[in-house]
Amino acid sequence: MTLRLSRRAARLTSSLIRDILQVTQRPGVISFAGGLPATEVMPPLNFEGLADDYRQYGPSEGEPALRGLIAQKLSGLGMSCGVDQILVTSGSQQGVDLVGKLFVDEDAKVLLEAPTYLATIQALGVYGAVFKGLRLAADGIDPDELRRAIAYRRPAFVYLIPTFQNPSGFCYTDEIRRAVAKVLDETDIPLIEDDPYRDLVYSPVDRTPICAYLERAPWVYLGSFSKLTAPGLRVGYLASSRELFPSLVRLKQASDLHTNRIGQAWLARFLGSTEFDEHLARMNRIYAERRDAMQAALMRHFEALAEWRAPAGGLFFWLRLTCECDTLALLRQALERNVAFMPGEPFFPTPAHRYPSLRLNFSHAAPENIERGIALLAEILNGSAE
């Protein structure tokens, strides 16, 4: 029998990395691999007084109370955004999927940073997107390169993570944010701004959303509660310019009717309470300590092996290795010794710009394990370079 599936299904790549990383669930493994918040830092979940009111079907757009809080937050960031432009999603990953559904026909061109978020490459790739990477530096992409790429490719949209980018941890300067907005306004190309890390901030830094600087170009802004509270709830959101919103709501409805209401109700209560600010301050204090622990460990063990910058926020260090080494082989060796990380290469949407690199998460492991794991990685790298 020949099974006839969609061309979309044929584009599903097997995820070697995902399979390998399943072993990181083993107890005793020091994992720098995922983008997981630390379980011990998450707020306790208390559904008392909420649950029974939210058993019935709910609105596709999301719960009014939660949408109101989100609109308020985005307005505070300088975005011109009413509550009627907020759609609650099943995690911000669903926002990426809805964007794919909305914009991507087979062979549609998409511009994004090189490197960029792996699951975006996969989710948009399913719809047949053809990627063009924009070289990413520590202060952002090059607005002139963006303008040339738009002129040459006429992309369906540009997807950017300007704040504490995944995987690089980089954060665009305000100058570059404004310049990117100007290019998009002049060319009328939609911006998809993915912004899950903005509130994980450890040093003062520019981080006004690029969407706040747009005057004319269509936009979708993707937000997450997973990094701030509990990813198991699967509640994220998007906001969009007015012309895109009705289609996004209908696509959401066709995808899963609406997002689970219990998670939305808990979030609305938690975000609206004073506990939230205290929780966020504590989380950022603990993550800053872990960032500093990783920075110190890298200084001790990686000075000769890689280049990197300590990130001002987010969850990741990005190491550009100075050797031409096989990071997949390195991962296998590391896993044998109970340390996990993400090879950097899969984060590049095309082979162009690719270089040997590692993504190291610092939020999940305790500081003493960070030192131990980094020392071990350096030992393996030094050994394999010999």
Next chain:
Amino acid sequence: MTLRLSRRAARLTSSLIRDILQVTQRPGVISFAGGLPATEVMPPLNFEGLADDYRQYGPSEGEPALRGLIAQKLSGLGMSCGVDQILVTSGSQQGVDLVGKLFVDEDAKVLLEAPTYLATIQALGVYGAVFKGLRLAADGIDPDELRRAIAYRRPAFVYLIPTFQNPSGFCYTDEIRRAVAKVLDETDIPLIEDDPYRDLVYSPVDRTPICAYLERAPWVYLGSFSKLTAPGLRVGYLASSRELFPSLVRLKQASDLHTNRIGQAWLARFLGSTEFDEHLARMNRIYAERRDAMQAALMRHFEALAEWRAPAGGLFFWLRLTCECDTLALLRQALERNVAFMPGEPFFPTPAHRYPSLRLNFSHAAPENIERGIALLAEILNGSAE
């Protein structure tokens, strides 16, 4: 500016009915429109002792405990199905969307019942499916017509709701179930069996899943907890034949990573308890009363206006009107007098087979309101026929 969206987005139809029905949320409206379980019959949600363990990211396939219970249930129905063939979804609506992603290229042919579930027409339509309806009678579709349609159309798959069908309430006989399975096995066409109503049963009736009779054809079985417990949780599931499963998991991962874990954890505890059987018995007792109340009211008021059968299970009466009336105009008149229903015509995937019809839900309204609402509908119909 011309906004360039995907062809998919251009296929999004504005939902007139959906807009009209938003007024059914008004207090005082007797609604026969939705497919909503009665809030007063839902089990209380108690998350005590569960919540904090499920805050972190979870597996895309779903929680092992819940998957185990589902596999056990399906095996009990005669399906050959291991726990490694179960995928927990964000409501069974997401199962329909994943099936669309997996199978439907633009212009892919899909065979389904006429009438069928409205949201399936919309969700598959987004991917560009071209529908061919199979005439639905009270005992099921005609297996010979199915065979001819397959030979002529070579569809990507056949989508059926054999048990207490939405919108018709019809339930296939065992003979037709077996005959349909035989046609699919002989032609190797995949079956998508949507089965959200199976446990809402008020009179004894054949209801072995057609998937249980398949020996060779690929299959996806879609299940729901929304009708049995609390739709606000957004937890459903699918099971599939082995060759389809890995692609479905990857599509799920690209769509929203995984289903909310709190809902899964609560369901696993509830379904595994003795409370569940008691709850289900009580729910079916109450729904049977409401079905009987609607049957009695219809006998009193609709004998000259429509043909119907009292359903053995599920949530709906399906009325074939004897007049050539405009059901959308009827809906407007009914809403003015605070009664809501669903016009039947949108449930037909193509104009063929279409006839003037109403779908009446009996689970949501209390028995006294059922009598009042049905009397009012008959009064309006009698008035407009004059």
